[in-house]
Amino acid sequence: NSLPRQFFNGVSMTKACFNCLPPYAGWLTSTEKVSYMHFFRALYQGYVPLSQETIANRDVVKWAYNVALTRFHEIWEPERAKIIGPVADMLNHAAEPNCEITVDYGGNVNVNALYDIPAGTPLTISLGDPTNPTPIFAKYGFLPQDCSTIFCKAMQLEPQIQDLGYDFQELLIQTETGEIAPKVWDIFLYNILQQNDAGASQQFCTACQCNDEGTKEQFHDEYFAYTLGALKQHIYSIMSDCENLTMKAQSYDLQTHPRVPVIVAHNQLVTQTFGMTAALLEQMG
Numbered sequence: 521n522s523l524p525r526q527f528f529n530g531v532s533m534t535k536a537c538f539n540c541l542p543p544y545a546g547w548l549t550s551t552e553k554v555s556y557m558h559f560f561r562a563l564y565q566g567y568v569p570l571s572q573e574t575i576a577n578r579d580v581v582k583w584a585y586n587v588a589l590t591r592f593h594e595i596w597e598p599e600r601a602k603i604i605g606p607v608a609d610m611l612n613h614a615a616e617p618n619c620e621i622t623v624d625y626g627g628n629v630n631v632n633a634l635y636d637i638p639a640g641t642p643l644t645i646s647l648g649d650p651t652n653p654t655p656i657f658a659k660y661g662f663l664p665q666d667c668s669t670i671f672c673k674a675m676q677l678e679p680q681i682q683d684l685g686y687d688f689q690e691l692l693i694q695t696e697t698g699e700i701a702p703k704v705w706d707i708f709l710y711n712i713l714q715q716n717d718a719g720a721s722q723q724f725c726t727a728c729q730c731n732d733e734g735t736k737e738q739f740h741d742e743y744f745a746y747t748l749g750a751l752k753q754h755i756y757s758i759m760s761d762c763e764n765l766t767m768k769a770q771s772y773d774l775q776t777h778p779r780v781p782v783i784v785a786h787n788q789l790v791t792q793t794f795g796m797t798a799a800l801l802e803q804m805g
Contacts, residue, residue: 522610527586528661528779531556540769540783542761542790543675548658556585590660593621593645605629613656614644615666621645651689654786663785669694670793672704673758680707680714684728695789698796700751708754709740709747745805752801759794762787 526532530552538546538553562568563575574580591609592602601623608621608631618637622630631643648656653667669692674681681691684706692701706728713721720739727735740747766787769780 523587525583526778527583527590528782529586529590530658530661531582531586531589532661533779534777536772536777537779537783540765540772540780540787542673542758542765542787544671544673545654545658545786547675548655552589552658556582559585595621595623597622598625603629605631611643611645613647613660613662613664615646615650615664615668617644617646619643619645649689651692653789657782657786661779661782663782663789668696669701670790672700672754673790674704674707674754677707677711680710683725684710686728693793693797695793698793698798698800700797700800705740705747705751706736708750709743712743712746712750713739748801748804752798755794755798755801759791759798762791762794766791 530549533549533553538550541549560578560581563570563581588604591604593605593608594600594602603623605621605623606629608629611619611621611631618634618641619631620634622632624630637643647660650664650667651669652671653664654671657663671688672691672693674691681688684703686703686707690701690703691707693699693704710721710724710728713724724736724739726732727739766784769777769783769787772780774780
């Protein structure tokens, strides 16, 4: 009875939920849903020895899947495994956790303090990337309150991101100030160069891959106005989309769509952060 009966993650969302999320969050949450559907098909095809009565009860199957998904902990020693440790699975997430979970060679699950923890302090572990709350939102169904950054949401530039050898974890915007990470400027400039000067785009790509900061700076100085304009267009577009998606979500009946509050909280975090970013960009020209 200590386990939750209702979940708010991507597995539990409906098409209506996905339609109220911006592209990056929509992609992550729908991917979680697709993974669940693959699991269910495997059950239906008999890959797991369960009774047909159990498999036919989709509510129970989805509940059990969500319990396992949101409470397992992956370990690497003494061998790689995914385990659910009673009581240890009750620890909450923090961007800067004070505990870690380990398993010894006897199979015992241990919760180890990472430093001296004052009495009365909640015990926490990390459930994912502390630089970006959206994957945690998609998998676990809550929005971390201590993430200092979010992904820049430039999903349309994924080919450019791959060309430059960058990772989503590097393409961040500060949630407290709206400040844009330098590599976000890089991908927008690279896209502009690709559309206008193939030779320059290749030179800039090489500079990014080789960490040639001098060459990168020259390109950024020369094309600053164009990159600034592209970033403004992106930021304002995402803000407008999130505001419209939030209004759409708020029009839903909470009894039918209980995940609306966490969806709205996610979209508002993006809108507020990007609002600060827009103000910074306007000060630049």
